[in-house]
Amino acid sequence: MMSGMTPPSAPLPATSRRIIVTGCDHAYFHLVTELIASVRDHADTPIGVIDCGMTPHQVAQLTARGIRIITPHIPDYAPKRAVRKRPSLAINISKLWLDQMLPEFDLILWLDADTWVQDGRALEQMFAAGESGTLAIVPEIGAKIANLLGVRWICPGWMQIRSFLYKNASRARLPFHIRTRIGAKPLLNAGVFCLHRNATIWPVLRRWQARILPRRGMAFTQDQLCMALAVYVDDQPVTFLDNSHNYLGPWLLDERTGQLANLFFPHAPIGIVHMASQKAMRSALDNTMAIPTIQGGTAAVNLRYAGMRGLSRRASGP
Known part of the structure; x- marks a missing residue:
C-alpha cells in the first residue's frame, strides 16, 4: 500500500467470484481475441468484453467461446455527441461503473484490449492485491520514463510542469490547488487494474467523473485522471504493483x-x-x-x- 494512504476499515472476504474484463470495437477485435488466448494459456477465469462497436459476427464468435458480452454504461452527464462520433470512448467511461455492471462478481480485473498476458502469475498477483479492497494498479515510475516529471524549462530557475496529470487537470478546469497536489505525482495507468466490488473507491471515482466528463475533450483520459484524484486527493486506499504487471x-x-x-x-x-x-x-x-x-x-x-x-x-x- 502506498505510504500515507488510509487502509480499508476491515479486510473484505476472500472470494472466487472473479472476472477479467476488457472492451473493444470492431477494429480492436483481433487484439481482444489474442488477449483472450493469452489469458486462457494460464487461467480459466471468466472473461467479459464490453461491446462498443463489434460486428454481429464478432459478437457471435466470442459468445461461442463462452465470453460474456457486456453492454457499456453511459451516464447521463457523458458527452453524447463525442460518444456517438467515437463509440469506443464508452469503454473508458464504463471502467468506473464495473461494480454496478457486474454485480454477480466480487473481484474485477480490467485489462485494456492492447494488453496480453505473458506470465500468468501476474494475474494472480493482481487479484491478490485487489482482494482487500484497495485499488491494485501500476504507477508509471519504472524504466519507461527517463524523466519522472515532464517539465519545460523557461529560463534558469523557472520551469513549467508538463505532466499528464497536470495537463489533464488543467483541461478539466480543476482548481489550481488540486492541479498542484497531483501534478508531480506518478500517473496511475488505468490499462490494468483490479478492484473488489465493495471497494470504497467506486463512488469516489464516479463523483470525479461526473465533474470531469462533461468538460470538452476529457472522455478519453478521464478514467486515469479520476483514479489519480481519488488516490492523491481523497486518500483512497491503493496497492502499487511493479511495472511487470x-x-x-x-x-x-x-x-x-x-x-x-x-x-x-x-x-x-x-x-x-x-x-x-x-x-x-x-x-x-x-x-x-x-x-x-x-x-x-x-x-x-x-x-x-x-x-x-x-x-x-x-x-x-x-
Missing part, C-alpha cells in the same frame, strides 16, 4: 526463452504486456521493431501475442 517498455528480449523481459536486472519475464503507443504493430503482425536482447544482440519483433508466440515456440525447440 503493466509493462509499457523499454523492450528487451530474452533470446533463450523467446520472451519479453523486464529492463531491470535480473530481467525477469514480463507479466502483462501493454502495447500502448504501438499503433503500427497493433494493426499488422508484419510490422516489427528492433529491440535489444539480454544476450547482447538485436531482434526484430512484433510485440503482439501472436507475434511473440512464434518466437517462444522456436526458442523452446522441438
